[in-house]
Amino acid sequence: MWSVITIILSLVLLIVLALRGFSIIIIAPVVSLFVIATNSMPVLDSFQNDYMTGFINYAKNYYLIFLFAAMFGKFMEDSGAARKIAETLLRLLGKGSKYKVLVSVMAICAFLTYGGISLFVVIFAVLPIAKPLFKELDIPWHLFLASFFIGIGTFTMTMLPGTPAIQNIIPISYLGTSVTSGAWIGITATITVLAFNLWYLRYALRKAEKKGETYGNMKNLEDKKEGEVVDQYADKKLPSLWISAIPPVLLLIMLNVLKIEVLYTLMISVVISSVVFWKYIDVKKKTVNVGATNAVLPLVNTSADVGYGAVIAATTGFAVFTDLMTSLPGSPLISLYIATTALAGITGSASGGLGIAMETLSDIYLNLDLNPDAIHRVAAMASGGLDALPHNGAVITTLVVAGLTHKDGYIHVFMVAVVGPLIAAVPAILVAATFY
Secondary structure (H helix, E strand, C coil): CHHHHHHHHHHHHHHHHHHCCCCHHHHHHHHHHHHHHHCCCCHHHHHHHHHHHHHHHHHHHHHHHHHHHHHHHHHHHHCCHHHHHHHHHHHHHCCCCHHHHHHHHHHHHHHHHHCCCCHHHHHHHHHHHHHHHHHHHCCCHHHHHHHHHHHHHCHHHHHCCCCCCHHHHHHHHHHCCCCCCCHHHHHHHHHHHHHHHHHHHHHHHHHHHHCCCCCCCCCCCCCCHHHCCCCCCCCCCCCCHHHHHHHHHHHHHHHHHCCCCHHHHHHHHHHHHHHHHHHHCCCHHHHHHHHHHCCHHHHHHHHHHHHHHHHHHCCHHHHHHHHHHHCCCCCHHHHHHHHHHHHHHHHCCHHHHHHHHHHHHHHHHHCCCCCHHHHHHHHHHHHCCHHHCCCCHHHHHHHHHHCCCHHHHHHHHHHHHHHHHHHHHHHHHHHHHHHC
């Protein structure tokens, strides 16, 4: 019982430190040390054999995937291809009404992220388009958060089969599955989360209109320096739509139709991008170097999370936790979902929480004779829910870039990226337990 209490206290400490702005790179070893000390574990041995083993195993398995995914995103960003796709989609989807604009922004973000483009690239491609449009139609700017997070943080991240998101790739090496595993589970969740979130977009818009909110009367937006958007593509010649679409379309074809291994798919996509976009990139060496270094921080952050999870797994309290999870009534998939989404919420990271869950729980659930495809999809979906709590890195970054605060619009993030996925999990797990 004491060990269980120390685990809970460590989780509280992790959340408090994260909310105070400390990096997970330092939080994870500090909180791990707390667990080691309070469980009378040998300090050096536990750090070397537990923490660093978890850290290194994750880095070894996913470094190249993070590297080539980051480089692919940088080529799409610096060439202007992501921006070209966004502009074209906006013209096709139209901007005839406020609600239509909200849906269009959502669809653009979803298309880009499903095409393998990082959410951090998407925000810079979409924001310079969205802000003038919101201003033109007098849409309260805080509603941008709802559209954006539906597109980047729900169905294209964890639910749709075939997505190249890291959350859909992590389970593969643990379960021997594929990016399309648990397809019907994911499709069920996608339909549900879209139905809920499209309703929420309309509800939030009507509520803002009833309160008399407009783009113009939202305080501080025009005065705050961080709220200004510099359009880096204003004077840049962009590639045509067809050229822009070649790399992401080929990526999806290689991954889902030709069934080429994920790492090879990303490597080939980077090569194709470098050839296709070379003449559209101004400082080529910078694009290559920054693309590569962009992989480092997300990888180290997630590896640090997983190292902490490995320390937790070495305690006696973790055995109590796993016994409790696997003895919950109903399908074990329910406890898998609860455990994974809790870990994602604690770490403030979908990939971090999923990495810990796969490292510590995958063998346990495989030994229960559950279908690996169902484990894959349910765990991936579970990583995208409580991860979007206020201390999540993507939430904080988006708020800063958009010139908003948690008070301005975090409620929209919570509704579409936390509540929506949690609701979608109910019919999805029912499908998983019935047909898998």
